[in-house]
Amino acid sequence: MDTLPVELLRLIFSHCDSESVRNLREVTRMLADVGYEYLLSPNFTAVSWRNDIERLHSIALHDRLRGSITSICIFLGELSYYDAWSTSWFQHFVTPPDQRNEVMGSARQEFERIERGRKSVGPLHLRQDDLREACSALPNLKNLEITYTQCPLNNGLLREVFDYPSCRKLDRPQTYSNLDAIIFALHGIPLSTFKIDRLPLEIFRLAGHRTHWYTHAQSFDSLDTLNLTLDPSGLQGPGSAFRAVNGLGRILQLAKGLRKLKLAFHPYTSENSKFTLSFRELFWDFTFRNLTDLTLEGVSCEEDDLKDFLARHGSTLLRLRLGGRGLAKPFEVSLGGIHLYEGTFKSLFTGLRGKLPKLERLHLEGIFECEHHDLPSHESYNFYPLTNEDWEDVPRPKWVRSSRKTINCLPFEQYVLGGGPYPGNEMAQHSY
Numbered sequence: 148m149d150t151l152p153v154e155l156l157r158l159i160f161s162h163c164d165s166e167s168v169r170n171l172r173e174v175t176r177m178l179a180d181v182g183y184e185y186l187l188s189p190n191f192t193a194v195s196w197r198n199d200i201e202r203l204h205s206i207a208l209h210d211r212l213r214g215s216i217t218s219i220c221i222f223l224g225e226l227s228y229y230d231a232w233s234t235s236w237f238q239h240f241v242t243p244p245d246q247r248n249e250v251m252g253s254a255r256q257e258f259e260r261i262e263r264g265r266k267s268v269g270p271l272h273l274r275q276d277d278l279r280e281a282c283s284a285l286p287n288l289k290n291l292e293i294t295y296t297q298c299p300l301n302n303g304l305l306r307e308v309f310d311y312p313s314c315r316k317l318d319r320p321q322t323y324s325n326l327d328a329i330i331f332a333l334h335g336i337p338l339s340t341f342k343i344d345r346l347p348l349e350i351f352r353l354a355g356h357r358t359h360w361y362t363h364a365q366s367f368d369s370l371d372t373l374n375l376t377l378d379p380s381g382l383q384g385p386g387s388a389f390r391a392v393n394g395l396g397r398i399l400q401l402a403k404g405l406r407k408l409k410l411a412f413h414p415y416t417s418e419n420s421k422f423t424l425s426f427r428e429l430f431w432d433f434t435f436r437n438l439t440d441l442t443l444e445g446v447s448c449e450e451d452d453l454k455d456f457l458a459r460h461g462s463t464l465l466r467l468r469l470g471g472r473g474l475a476k477p478f479e480v481s482l483g484g485i486h487l488y489e490g491t492f493k494s495l496f497t498g499l500r501g502k503l504p505k506l507e508r509l510h511l512e513g514i515f516e517c518e519h520h521d522l523p524s525h526e527s528y529n530f531y532p533l534t535n536e537d538w539e540d541v542p543r544p545k546w547v548r549s550s551r552k553t554i555n556c557l558p559f560e561q562y563v564l565g566g567g568p569y570p571g572n573e574m575a576q577h578s579y
Contacts, residue, residue, distance in 0.1 A: 187215040189287075192299060194222045196264030200274045200281070207284035218290035218340075219282075222299050223271065223325060224309065226258065227316040231308040238307060254304040261300075272324040279332035291338055293329060295345040312415060312474045319381055323350050327359050334363040341367065342374040345413070348422075349381040351394030360398055367402040374409040376444075380416040389428065396429040405435050409536070411444035411471060411483060418474040419514075421447035421486040426456040434459045442536065444471035444483040444513070450490020458502035465505055466538065470513035470530060478546055480529055480553060484513025491517050492526045493571055496563050509563050510534055511556035526571055529553045 165188065187206065193199035203219070206212045235254065239247045271278070282288060295317065298309035308314045326346070333341075350356045367373070377395070382388045402408075412422035424446045438460045446453075457464070473483025487495070492515060499506075516527040531553045535541050547553045558570035 187212055189215055189217040190220065191216050191218070192220045192222065194299060195225075195271065196261045196268060198268060200271065200278050204277045204281040207281035213285055214287050216285050217287045218292070219288065220292045220294060221271070221329065222294050222297070223322070224295040224298065224345075225265075225316050225318075226305065226308065227314055228258065230311075230316075231258075231305075231314040234308050234311050234314055235304050239304075250304055254302050257300065257302045257305060270321055270325060272321075272328040275328035275331060278328060279334070282332045282336055288336060289338060290340040291329075291333065292340075292342040293326070293344070294342075297344065310477050312413075312418060312476070317345065317347070317378075317415075319347055319349075322347055323353070323356055326350065327356060330360055330363045333366055336366050337369040338366060339370065340372040340374075341370055342372075344374075344376045346375055346377050347381050348377045348379040348391045348395065348412075349387065350391075351398065352382070352387050352391040357394040357397075360394075361401075364398055364401055367398070368404060370402045370405055372407040373399070373402050373405055374407075376409075376411040376413055377422075378413055378415055379422045380414050388423070392424065392428050396431070396433075400430070400433050403435065404437055406437050407440040408435065408438060409442035409444070409468075410446075411442070411473075413445060413474050413483070415474065419482055421445050421484070423447045423488070425449075426452050430456065432459075436463070438463050439465045440468075441466070442468040442471070443485070444469075445473050447486035447488055450487050450492075450495045450517075453485075453487075454495055454498050454502070457499060461503045461505070463505065464503055466508040466510075467503070467506060468510045468512070468536065470511055470515065472532075473513060480546060480551055481513040481532065484511075484515045484528075484530070486515075487517040489518070492528075493569050496559060497569070499563055500566065503563075506564060508538060509556070509560040510538075511559055528571070530556050533557070 191199075191203060191206075193203060203216075206216060232251075232255075235251060239250060242250070295315065296309065298306045300306055300309075326343075351360070379388065379391070382391055399408075412424070414420050414422060422445055426448065441457075441460065441464060443453075457467070469485050470481065471483040472481045475482040510533065511528075511530045512532045514527070514529055517525060519525050529552060531544055531547045532541055533555050561567065562570055
């Protein structure tokens with residue numbers, strides 16, 4: 148094999164899993180040398196109970212390994228022990244006692260091991276300088292994800308309970324510090340993708356944190372994709388919400404080159420509620436000039452405000468997703484829909500027909516409802532998903548059944564894209 152061109156050897160290594168790479172490198176010195184850069188996965192995952200930041204730092208300072216890392220996922224989620232224990236008990240209530248005790252005992256041991264590791268390692272923000280030096284030394288780093296909800300554990304029971312929002316806990320002051328440390332580490336890094344699946348919205352109300360983000364998030368200028376799921380449950384009153392939304396808007400407008408944007412709101416204190424959002428307060432008259440994909444979830448807003456915001460992107464917008472799963476438990480209907488406290492969906496969708504001339508796809512998911520319950524114009528729908536966020540078809544969820552009166556959004560998509568009679572006249576007033 149030593150006689151093969153290096154390009155062909157690289158192609159062979161690119162199709163090998165990690166174990167095959169290690170075995171192949173042991174064959175000859177030539178293969179060992181060519182395969183060196185394939186020792187590491189391009190996707191690096193850091194968890195809070197291992198010294199992963201130290202490991203990332205070592206990789207970043209290694210001349211031949213630093214180019215391997217293209218994306219980093221930092222998992223900062225934590226389980227609430229008592230909520231997780233009671234939830235798992237009810238999940239396995241009908242399981243034979245001996246088997247249940249074995250499964251839950253194994254999960255408890257894993258949980259205790261993780262907690263010991265977390266205490267030993269300490270919070271991420273204590274290693275802020277190492278993280279920044281590491282990120283700055285990774286020449287091919289393009290994607291960064293911070294997750295509190297996507298469980299990386301192998302234990303099946305712990306993975307199950309992580310799907311229940313009530314089983315997750317969040318130390319908010321420590322979260323502020325950890326997120327500040329990550330943003331500081333990304334200063335000057337030309338990222339393409341940035342994602343957070345639980346970002347406390349009140350962090351943008353607090354002057355010190357807001358200034359810190361605005362100073363160090365200037366590299367958002369290079370972003371192609373921005374995916375933010377915001378938790379507004381820490382806000383106290385409308386004044387607090389206004390300042391937080393204003394601060395969030397300043398950060399979003401740094402990413403002026405975006406093609407894909409997702410803004411979701413998950414209020415953990417009331418999982419069925421929507422966050423009242425004014426797009427005028429968030430963006431004023433700002434427009435993302437290259438935006439092709441937009442997702443909005445868990446929002447309560449005015450029809451005209453939402454319509455005006457969407458219309459500003461009519462020259463580029465190709466795919467629009469309204470709603471999502473929200474904080475629904477695995478067996479529940481999707482909760483992250485859209486609420487209109489002024490206007491109707493009929494008026495909204497009719498108005499969009501002429502304002503989004505390039506639109507190719509529209510997807511609706513969750514509970515959609517407008518005010519004026521006693522008027523004939525009142526509309527409420529319960530949409531189940533047809534595609535995921537990559538627009539790939541998904542199977543019909545198990546929680547869809549006739550008693551829940553769930554529907555799919557195809558008639559509404561066809562109405563917005565192609566016209567015809569408004570489908571809501573026959574589908575409205577569904578219960579959930």
